[in-house]
Amino acid sequence: EPEVTQTPSHQVTQMGQEVILRCVPISNHLYFYWYRQILGQKVEFLVSFYNNEISEKSEIFDDQFSVERPDGSNFTLKIRSTKLEDSAMYFCASSEMSTNQPQHFGDGTRLSIL
């Protein structure tokens, strides 16, 4: 069964550094998402992406965050200047269509900011 893959599985970064999290969505999916889960808290929506542009973003997704689909397969999340509170598990997801469709998630990247 096709799956969403994320790399790296664990990223340790110094505060203030830039970090790029990478995802390869399922190949025939058109909608891509990033979520995060801070330890002990709910899974939170960050951003959705369709047709090479952001379709929706949450209040968490401020100017420090950006997303990109640099080629036909990868989907990246960049955090420009990391803060301690960015430490979390980041999940990439994709879906065939938009509303009311289940999203398929990767295994996540655990981001630790020191």
Next chain:
Amino acid sequence: AQSVTQLGSHVSVSEGALVLLRCNYSSSVPPYLFWYVQYPNQGLQLLLKYTSAATLVKGINGFEAEFKKSETSFHLTKPSAHMSDAAEYFCARPYYGNNRLAFGKGNQVVVIP
């Protein structure tokens, strides 16, 4: 607010006993609803989905959920717990009119031998 509520963060169940995880949604319009499972060090895997076709939904690994509009609930059950069911379970729904998912706080299921 369009949300889902899961009560009780940790649920302990004996092997072979019924697993019951509760999820209630807030909305006047019956939403689409999903249950996801997260095994240790893994991502979120779709267990089952409610899309208004049938109120009793069967999923993977012997789980099922029943949509009850009168109770605004979508509780997840499995008749007989197995050790491999130890995981975290999340109820989720899309926000009306867009594609972001709202998740419940999750239930950490511990299976006691």
